[in-house]
Amino acid sequence: MSLPPFPSTSGDKPADLHVYTIEQCQNCSQKTKRDFKVGDLVMGEAGICEKCQGKKTIISIYGEKDLTKTGRRGLWPR
Numbered sequence: 174m175s176l177p178p179f180p181s182t183s184g185d186k187p188a189d190l191h192v193y194t195i196e197q198c199q200n201c202s203q204k205t206k207r208d209f210k211v212g213d214l215v216m217g218e219a220g221i222c223e224k225c226q227g228k229k230t231i232i233s234i235y236g237e238k239d240l241t242k243t244g245r246r247g248l249w250p251r
């Protein structure tokens with residue numbers, strides 16, 4: 174098996190794109206938004222809820238423009 178040549182994008186990274194992971198507790202439905210980490214998978218386990226000690230699952234991963242310059246929007250994506 175051979176991997177196709179992957180174009181190097183190290184010098185062309187969209188630095189203003191920020192990737193987030195949304196977790197949701199299966200017990201109390203509390204949602205948590207945090208920075209994406211390598212290894213995160215949608216529907217993967219995300220640890221323990223700080224609120225109720227229930228099991229959290231990753232329900233969504235998305236990227237958005239880094240808005241730190243203009244301030245955070247309070248809205249979550251649909």
Ligand SMILES: [Zn+2]
Binds near residue numbers: 202225
């Ligand atoms: Zn919980």
